Amino acid sequence: GAxxxxxxxxxxxxxxxxxxxRCDPISGHTALYWYRQSLGQGLEFLIYFQGNSxxxxxxxxxxxxxxxxxxxxxxxxTIQRTQQEDSAVYxxxxxxxxxxxxxxxxxxxxxxxxxx
Amino acid sequence: xxxxxxxxxxxxxxxxxPLTVKxxxxxxxxxxxxxxxxxxxxxxxxxxxxxxxxxxxxxxxGFEAEFNKSxxxxxxxxxxxxxxxxxxxxxxxxxxxxxxxxxFGGGTRLMVKP
Numbered sequence: 001g002a003x004x005x006x007x008x009x010x011x012x013x014x015x016x017x018x019x020x021x022r023c024d025p026i027s028g029h030t031a032l033y034w035y036r037q038s039l040g041q042g043l044e045f046l047i048y049f050q051g052n053s054x055x056x057x058x059x060x061x062x063x064x065x066x067x068x069x070x071x072x073x074x075x076x077x078t079i080q081r082t083q084q085e086d087s088a089v090y091x092x093x094x095x096x097x098x099x100x101x102x103x104x105x106x107x108x109x110x111x112x113x114x115x116x
Numbered sequence: 117x118x119x120x121x122x123x124x125x126x127x128x129x130x131x132x133x134p135l136t137v138k139x140x141x142x143x144x145x146x147x148x149x150x151x152x153x154x155x156x157x158x159x160x161x162x163x164x165x166x167x168x169x170x171x172x173x174x175x176x177x178g179f180e181a182e183f184n185k186s187x188x189x190x191x192x193x194x195x196x197x198x199x200x201x202x203x204x205x206x207x208x209x210x211x212x213x214x215x216x217x218x219x220f221g222g223g224t225r226l227m228v229k230p
Contacts, residue, residue, distance in 0.1 A: 002228070011183075042120075042151035042206060043206065043208075043220040044220075045217045045219070048217075056217075059217065077156065091159070102148050102165070102167045103163065104150065104165055105218070106162070107152075107159040107160040107161070109159045110161055
Protein backbone atom coordinates (compact mmCIF):
# COMPACT_ATOMS: atom_id res chain seq x y z
CA GLY A 1 0.00 0.00 0.00
CA ALA A 2 0.94 3.67 -0.19
CA UNK A 3 3.42 4.91 2.35
CA UNK A 4 3.80 8.31 3.94
CA UNK A 5 4.20 10.98 1.29
CA UNK A 6 5.65 14.45 1.64
CA UNK A 7 5.71 17.44 -0.65
CA UNK A 8 7.62 19.17 -1.97
CA UNK A 9 10.66 16.91 -2.00
CA UNK A 10 12.91 19.94 -2.23
CA UNK A 11 12.27 23.59 -1.38
CA UNK A 12 14.64 26.50 -1.80
CA UNK A 13 13.48 29.76 -0.28
CA UNK A 14 14.90 33.14 0.55
CA UNK A 15 15.53 34.19 4.12
CA UNK A 16 12.46 35.85 5.58
CA UNK A 17 9.93 34.03 3.42
CA UNK A 18 7.26 31.67 4.76
CA UNK A 19 7.15 28.02 3.69
CA UNK A 20 4.59 25.24 3.99
CA UNK A 21 5.52 21.58 4.02
CA ARG A 22 2.89 18.90 3.53
CA CYS A 23 2.58 15.37 4.87
CA ASP A 24 0.10 12.68 3.84
CA PRO A 25 0.18 9.88 6.40
CA ILE A 26 -0.69 6.27 5.76
CA SER A 27 -4.46 5.82 5.61
CA GLY A 28 -5.87 4.82 8.97
CA HIS A 29 -2.85 5.93 10.97
CA THR A 30 -3.97 8.07 13.86
CA ALA A 31 -0.61 9.35 15.04
CA LEU A 32 1.52 11.80 13.06
CA TYR A 33 4.94 13.19 13.90
CA TRP A 34 7.21 15.87 12.46
CA TYR A 35 10.98 15.72 12.87
CA ARG A 36 13.89 17.81 11.62
CA GLN A 37 17.17 16.25 10.50
CA SER A 38 20.01 18.70 10.11
CA LEU A 39 23.14 17.80 8.16
CA GLY A 40 25.18 15.27 10.12
CA GLN A 41 22.73 15.33 13.01
CA GLY A 42 20.17 12.95 14.41
CA LEU A 43 16.46 13.54 14.26
CA GLU A 44 14.96 16.32 16.33
CA PHE A 45 11.34 15.89 17.41
CA LEU A 46 9.11 18.82 16.52
CA ILE A 47 5.43 18.00 17.05
CA TYR A 48 3.06 15.05 17.58
CA PHE A 49 -0.61 14.65 16.67
CA GLN A 50 -2.79 11.84 17.99
CA GLY A 51 -6.34 11.64 16.69
CA ASN A 52 -8.42 14.60 17.81
CA SER A 53 -6.32 15.32 20.90
CA UNK A 54 -4.43 18.55 21.34
CA UNK A 55 -1.01 18.22 19.68
CA UNK A 56 2.23 17.92 21.63
CA UNK A 57 4.15 20.99 20.47
CA UNK A 58 6.97 20.62 22.97
CA UNK A 59 9.64 20.18 20.28
CA UNK A 60 8.91 23.24 18.17
CA UNK A 61 12.08 25.39 18.29
CA UNK A 62 10.40 28.79 18.09
CA UNK A 63 7.05 30.49 17.55
CA UNK A 64 7.90 30.77 13.86
CA UNK A 65 7.06 27.08 13.59
CA UNK A 66 3.49 25.80 13.59
CA UNK A 67 1.63 22.75 12.34
CA UNK A 68 -1.91 21.74 11.62
CA UNK A 69 -3.59 18.46 10.94
CA UNK A 70 -6.89 18.73 9.17
CA UNK A 71 -9.54 16.05 9.49
CA UNK A 72 -7.14 13.78 11.29
CA UNK A 73 -5.22 13.11 8.11
CA UNK A 74 -3.05 15.54 6.11
CA UNK A 75 -0.67 17.75 8.07
CA UNK A 76 1.03 21.01 7.15
CA UNK A 77 4.15 22.33 8.86
CA THR A 78 4.55 26.08 8.42
CA ILE A 79 7.74 28.00 9.03
CA GLN A 80 7.36 31.78 9.06
CA ARG A 81 10.15 34.25 8.35
CA THR A 82 12.60 31.47 7.53
CA GLN A 83 16.18 31.72 8.74
CA GLN A 84 19.28 29.99 7.38
CA GLU A 85 19.44 27.75 10.44
CA ASP A 86 16.06 26.33 9.40
CA SER A 87 17.78 24.56 6.50
CA ALA A 88 17.34 20.84 7.10
CA VAL A 89 15.40 17.79 6.00
CA TYR A 90 11.93 17.78 7.51
CA UNK A 91 10.58 14.29 8.08
CA UNK A 92 7.03 13.22 8.72
CA UNK A 93 6.06 9.89 10.24
CA UNK A 94 2.81 8.18 11.09
CA UNK A 95 1.88 5.17 13.18
CA UNK A 96 -1.23 3.02 13.46
CA UNK A 97 -3.78 2.97 16.24
CA UNK A 98 -3.49 0.47 19.07
CA UNK A 99 -0.54 -0.11 21.40
CA UNK A 100 -0.24 3.62 21.89
CA UNK A 101 3.22 5.06 21.89
CA UNK A 102 5.08 1.78 21.45
CA UNK A 103 4.12 1.46 17.81
CA UNK A 104 6.85 1.80 15.23
CA UNK A 105 6.72 4.87 13.05
CA UNK A 106 6.57 4.88 9.28
CA UNK A 107 8.58 7.69 7.77
CA UNK A 108 8.11 9.69 4.61
CA UNK A 109 11.00 10.56 2.28
CA UNK A 110 11.33 14.04 3.72
CA UNK A 111 11.39 17.58 2.40
CA UNK A 112 14.82 19.13 1.98
CA UNK A 113 14.53 22.83 2.86
CA UNK A 114 17.29 25.21 1.88
CA UNK A 115 17.12 28.81 3.06
CA UNK A 116 19.38 31.14 1.10
CA UNK B 117 15.21 14.07 30.33
CA UNK B 118 15.76 11.17 27.96
CA UNK B 119 18.81 10.80 25.77
CA UNK B 120 20.49 8.36 23.39
CA UNK B 121 24.16 8.01 22.58
CA UNK B 122 25.64 6.28 19.57
CA UNK B 123 29.35 6.53 20.32
CA UNK B 124 30.59 5.56 16.86
CA UNK B 125 30.07 7.84 13.89
CA UNK B 126 31.08 5.02 11.55
CA UNK B 127 31.55 1.27 11.77
CA UNK B 128 33.52 -0.61 9.13
CA UNK B 129 33.17 -4.36 8.72
CA UNK B 130 34.02 -6.90 6.06
CA UNK B 131 31.23 -8.77 4.34
CA UNK B 132 30.47 -12.03 6.11
CA UNK B 133 31.79 -10.83 9.46
CA PRO B 134 29.57 -10.11 12.44
CA LEU B 135 28.64 -6.49 13.07
CA THR B 136 27.70 -4.50 16.15
CA VAL B 137 26.36 -0.95 16.24
CA LYS B 138 26.37 0.45 19.76
CA UNK B 139 23.64 2.39 21.54
CA UNK B 140 23.26 3.52 25.14
CA UNK B 141 20.31 5.39 26.57
CA UNK B 142 19.15 7.35 29.58
CA UNK B 143 15.53 7.58 30.78
CA UNK B 144 13.89 8.06 34.13
CA UNK B 145 11.16 5.47 33.56
CA UNK B 146 10.87 2.29 31.54
CA UNK B 147 12.59 2.51 28.16
CA UNK B 148 10.96 1.75 24.85
CA UNK B 149 13.84 1.22 22.42
CA UNK B 150 13.90 1.24 18.63
CA UNK B 151 16.35 0.84 15.76
CA UNK B 152 15.76 2.48 12.38
CA UNK B 153 17.83 2.32 9.19
CA UNK B 154 18.19 5.01 6.54
CA UNK B 155 19.38 3.91 3.11
CA UNK B 156 20.73 6.54 0.70
CA UNK B 157 17.96 8.71 -0.78
CA UNK B 158 15.31 6.79 1.13
CA UNK B 159 13.27 7.40 4.25
CA UNK B 160 13.90 5.81 7.61
CA UNK B 161 12.73 2.23 7.97
CA UNK B 162 11.84 0.46 11.17
CA UNK B 163 14.12 -2.48 12.05
CA UNK B 164 13.09 -3.66 15.51
CA UNK B 165 11.93 -2.58 18.94
CA UNK B 166 12.12 -3.58 22.58
CA UNK B 167 9.12 -2.90 24.76
CA UNK B 168 9.14 -5.66 27.34
CA UNK B 169 9.89 -9.37 27.62
CA UNK B 170 12.88 -11.16 26.14
CA UNK B 171 16.04 -9.10 26.14
CA UNK B 172 17.04 -10.36 22.70
CA UNK B 173 14.84 -8.88 20.01
CA UNK B 174 14.86 -10.08 16.41
CA UNK B 175 13.96 -7.76 13.56
CA UNK B 176 14.03 -7.25 9.83
CA UNK B 177 16.85 -8.30 7.46
CA GLY B 178 18.44 -10.65 10.02
CA PHE B 179 19.19 -7.92 12.55
CA GLU B 180 18.79 -8.38 16.29
CA ALA B 181 19.40 -6.27 19.36
CA GLU B 182 20.03 -7.04 22.98
CA PHE B 183 18.51 -4.99 25.76
CA ASN B 184 20.83 -4.74 28.75
CA LYS B 185 19.19 -2.90 31.62
CA SER B 186 22.24 -2.81 33.89
CA UNK B 187 24.39 -1.29 31.16
CA UNK B 188 21.52 0.79 29.73
CA UNK B 189 22.44 -0.45 26.28
CA UNK B 190 20.61 -1.67 23.21
CA UNK B 191 23.31 -2.69 20.74
CA UNK B 192 22.32 -3.73 17.21
CA UNK B 193 23.89 -6.92 15.89
CA UNK B 194 23.96 -9.15 12.86
CA UNK B 195 25.88 -12.44 12.63
CA UNK B 196 27.00 -12.00 9.01
CA UNK B 197 27.11 -8.59 7.34
CA UNK B 198 26.11 -7.94 3.74
CA UNK B 199 27.33 -5.14 1.50
CA UNK B 200 23.68 -4.14 1.14
CA UNK B 201 23.54 -3.47 4.91
CA UNK B 202 25.63 -0.35 4.35
CA UNK B 203 23.45 2.52 5.56
CA UNK B 204 22.87 4.98 8.40
CA UNK B 205 21.49 3.43 11.57
CA UNK B 206 19.59 5.30 14.28
CA UNK B 207 18.81 4.17 17.78
CA UNK B 208 15.81 5.81 19.50
CA UNK B 209 14.24 5.75 22.94
CA UNK B 210 10.95 6.79 24.46
CA UNK B 211 10.52 7.11 28.20
CA UNK B 212 7.46 5.04 29.07
CA UNK B 213 6.67 7.42 31.91
CA UNK B 214 7.03 10.72 30.12
CA UNK B 215 5.36 12.20 27.06
CA UNK B 216 5.25 11.48 23.40
CA UNK B 217 8.78 12.33 22.38
CA UNK B 218 10.94 9.77 20.61
CA UNK B 219 14.57 10.77 21.06
CA PHE B 220 17.02 9.67 18.38
CA GLY B 221 20.74 9.18 18.58
CA GLY B 222 23.04 10.94 16.17
CA GLY B 223 23.28 7.93 13.89
CA THR B 224 26.05 5.49 12.97
CA ARG B 225 27.14 4.95 9.40
CA LEU B 226 27.76 1.27 8.69
CA MET B 227 30.13 0.49 5.86
CA VAL B 228 30.32 -3.16 4.78
CA LYS B 229 33.17 -3.86 2.37
CA PRO B 230 33.28 -6.84 0.01
